[in-house]
Amino acid sequence: MTTATDVIPPVTTTGHGAPGSRGSRRVRGIRYALLILFAALVLMPLYVLVVTSLKPSSDVDPSSAWGLPHALSAEGWRSAWDTLAPPLWRSVVLAVSVAVLSAILGAMNGFVFAKWRFPGSHIVFTAFLFGMFIPYQAVMIPLQGMMIGVESQLPWFTGIVKLIVVHTIFGIPICALIFRNYYATAVPTEILEAARVDGAGMLRVFWSVVLPVSAPAFVVTMIWQFTSAWNDFLFALFLTTRQNGPVTYALNELAGGQNPDYPSIMAGVLIASLPTLLVYIALGRYFIGGLMSGSVK
Amino acid sequence: MRNGVKTWLPGLLLVSPSIVLVGVFVYGLIGRNVYTSLNVTRNIVTDKIVNPGGYRNYTKLLGSDDYQHALWNLLVLTVVFLIGTMVMGLLWSVLLEKGARGEGFFRSVYLFPMAVSFIAGGVVWRWLLSPAQGEGQALGLNQLFIKLHLDGLQNQWWSSPSAFSMAAMAMPAIWQLSGYIMALFLAGFRGISDDQREAARIDGASEWKIYRHVLFPQLSPIALSALIILGHMSMKMFDLIYSIAGPNSYKAMVPATLMWTQMFASNDKVAAAVNATILLVIVAVVVVPYLIYTNRTEQEGR
Structure with missing residues (x-):
């Protein structure tokens, strides 16, 4: 049964396997690459929101939709x-x-x-x-x-x-x-x-x-x-x-x-x-x- | 049980306002809705019978093309949404469970869509899933594909003619809820003592075998909870579809949005009530056994 104050507890040990070995370093590299990739995917809609919200409403060219605004507008x-x-x-x-x-x-x-x-x-x-x-x-x-x-x-x-x-x-x-x-x-x-x-x-x-x-x-x-x-x-x-x-x-x-x-x-x-x-x-x-x-x- | 009425009665009194409110607003209104669903109605102008009344209102809706289309869409949506969210959530929790530098950051990022309303998420995803294609037209993901020279990936998303187009509607839902499933699994992983991994490792088990035979089996109660929660959310999903496809979209119709159409576009309250009752039954079939099961295991554990 989960109580209201339970949050995700921290890990109890520091890493597994031999930390310095080449294999584990490669695994860690892949792990971080995936973590960053997924974070970018999750944040993508947020990027769209922020970038688009700062464009002037005249900037309607679809092909620049993913680009940064040419001029900032409030x-x-x-x-x-x-x-x-x-x-x-x-x-x-x-x-x-x-x-x-x-x-x-x-x-x-x-x-x-x-x-x-x-x-x-x-x-x-x-x-x-x-x-x-x-x-x-x-x-x-x-x-x-x-x-x-x-x-x-x-x-x-x-x-x-x-x-x-x-x-x-x-x-x-x-x-x-x-x-x-x-x-x-x-x-x-x-x-x-x-x-x-x-x-x-x-x-x-x-x-x-x-x-x-x-x-x-x-x-x-x-x-x-x-x-x-x-x-x-x-x-x-x-x-x-x-x-x-x-x-x-x-x-x-x-x-x-x-x-x-x-x-x-x-x-x-x-x-x-x-x-x-x-x-x-x-x-x-x-x-x-x-x-x-x-x-x- | 405690001794005597005098001890427990104050407890009952303290809860009684809530019992009355839940009784009236949950059970009373459900009853009222079922009652409405059985009514006979006639067309005001032609006096022709619209809803024949009783169980025939149910057979009428269940047999209608609209409703079957909506049920099919719901099935496609639910399957893709459940699989996508469970896989993403589990994958993220596996990536994070051993503790990574910046774990707090990644966790917060993965979970943040959960704090956003389906309406707000839907507005962005409506843009991301814009059906227009080709340079000069395409917005959203299609435009991104053009920019990445992956033009072939462009498609019409949820408005494509495919019978499986609702799969696209699962994408925003997966985006919003995968972090939640990650949090559930992550808490589960952290609840497993490290000794078990160590023991398996000493026995020579590979990392994959440790996950497969030691860790995953212990997560199955969490996976069950997660499936029930996601499943019932999927059944009643309305905001997201309404916000992305607009009201009265036939292409993206599910029972929950059809109910809106019945109620306001067709002005057929009885059909809407029938639809809502069936929706409740579908959810209850999933949820009631689960509630009984958790209640029983808890009793045994006490």
Whole structure:
């Protein structure tokens, strides 16, 4: 079982075989050549993005598409920013709210599933996990109807508010899983028993014993939920509009025009991806922790 | 089980808001969707029956050419995507597992596409997989092939007339997820104690034999998890295809995008609900046994 804090452990030994021998040196050469080749392939789309985004929109000659820009231009970035700034802020509100709400629910659920079980809690947990794997298409039609119904009663229940509610709810399973796996290993049952013998009730144990050591699971869960809310498109497409949707919606609109303005589109991709990329670069090990818990085992 | 209701009841209460929410939004809405899928509908103008109702809605969709085309595309996409991602992920993890200088760098590079949305990735790949060919026309990879004097490699990618054109759509998906599989395998390799390699090496096993008979077998539970995760992602893949091929593309149609077309282009909510229900069943067939299996092994391990 993978816990939330597991990241890829470092190697335990330094190299294998005789380090200086000619054979191993050749193997190492091939290994690095492959590593660099694959890194170049993975980074190729990023190169396209950066290079194209800096070209003036008049530079439309296909044969120079892979070349560096003849003259640097901020035109693409400026026009993409003008289009994407409002939805970008809506996405910030969305992703931050979802991260906070999901983590609170996740801590409560994970604590119970790991340390304060009730009869049948297993079955409930497995039923939760299934909710993590369902194709959201299977709920989308009635969900859309339901959301429109609520909106007709509560006029403020639109766009981003809808998405906050929906992402928080459909994030319950994964967040419960991350916290449960974390608590199962990070909080020794003996400590809880001791607190209980001292007469502490469940909330007291949760608040004073468990929550203070929960920071790593909070970070992993919040990053995970931030990223998935930020990157979501399916819910946005079904539940929001051009006027009140998140940045993925706006980016798709920007890219879908009849006469594509590639510098602006590519700059738009970078702008829309920057927040999650920054999170990934700054907090990569926690990001991987979330990925790992997604694999259940 | 712990002693007495008084002990466990607070736990149940703490989880109960989530139980209600998951109950309503996951299971309730699934039920509602299945109910919708069984409806009878008539054409508003001609009053002719569009959906005959009950199980016949399902046989109607399953028998339709569109749906079979979508299923075929899904099969091609899934096979190429699974094989490509597993092979790439395993290869990268093997290249890195012994520790290389700059390992952190390579790991971060390989994993970074995972942090990007399918929509953003799709926008770039739409350009990379532009179908236009020939100097002065070609963009993306075709243009790159011209530049590298590999003109013969140019092709129309996912929009080519071939029945296997969806294989091209797997490329961006492989790009986005191989790093994830690498991370899973890498964690697996690092979990195997070094003594086992040493023992095999002393017995005279070659490096290849050590991988084949000592290391790979121990990675099979991880490989199973990886396959299930990738498989279910492939079944419901929507964003990437929508972003690359646009809405309502027949050529790149899979059940998930067909559902969008049914819902909005054909305005046939019932057919969309049928499609969504079948999609759920396909995913459940893969995922439920896996959940039961992990649940059981965990119980035994406790």
